[in-house]
Amino acid sequence: KNQVEQSPQSLIILEGKNCTLQCNYTVSPFSNLRWYKQDTGRGPVSLTIMTFSENTKSNGRYTATLDADTKQSSLHITASQLSDSASYICVVKGNMLTFGGGTRLMVKP
């Protein structure tokens, strides 16, 4: 069964600190892995999309990594800002899209 599991479910950090969100998946075949950011009341915004051959991809302060052998991905946020408070969703595309449950991040001043 295709599954995407994210951890932690929620996270609180202080402004300026770094954090890493995890995504483990059992999706086969694998096409790509996507990280989205969703602010409350808004639609998800794509942060990164990585295919099998890509190990890391950055988008500003966001850096995603992918280990296709262990089927793990991480999203690292550097120097967090208050505006980073949101839900972060990992989505893996195989024959279909499989969604993770998301990590709710809160950045406090």
Add this chain to the structure above:
Amino acid sequence: GAGVSQTPSNKVTEKGKYVELRCDPISGHTALYWYRQSLGQGPEFLIYFQGTGAADDSGLPNDRFFAVRPEGSVSTLKIQRTERGDSAVYLCASSLTGSGVVDTQYFGPGTRLTVL
């Protein structure tokens, strides 16, 4: 029994706003489809869910469109930064299994989205 229901039936929004459209499929149907129909045109496929997973999202026009079906029943189509070109009737359909040529899709009444 109840058919496919969609809410709201009509939605008027301003350009740039975020909207959510809801679809309640027929109970027990594992497959759920979203379509968009512009005036005078046939439905255009957007995305197809099998259970909780999106089996085919190739019809989503761009990253402003996103759909979820977290528990394998109700689905929400989310559109951010709406544009006037998004104005259309958004149709939802469900089918029992989603496989086989005889698997009938039952359509909801649609949500008419108007972006001003």
